[in-house]
Amino acid sequence: MATFWIVIIAIVALLLGTVLGFFLARKYMLTYLKKNPPINEQMLRTMMMQMGQKPSQKKINQMMRSMNNQFDKK
Structure with missing residues (x-):
């Protein structure tokens, strides 16, 4: 037992x-x-340049903000 x-x-x-x-x-x-964070502004800028886009600071700030918002929702 x-x-x-x-x-x-x-x-x-x-x-x-x-x-x-x-x-x-x-x-x-x-x-x-x-x-x-796994992606910072410099990495984002490099990725956009590799895709053939001319990254503006406004666009980078917008993308970083949306990624941070998405992470905060989880």
Whole structure:
């Protein structure tokens, strides 16, 4: 009977650890991406020039704002 409770406790601990680990890792990644965005203005400018567009500062600011808004909604 004692082994039954040990197995049940082990399964519950495993499930609890998995769920808790997932949410902690998700929170860490969201904070990391907020502090270190994957695309900055210089990268955006380079991408636009490679696509054959002449990037204006207004256009770059608009695209950065829309990307930040999209990230904040998530």
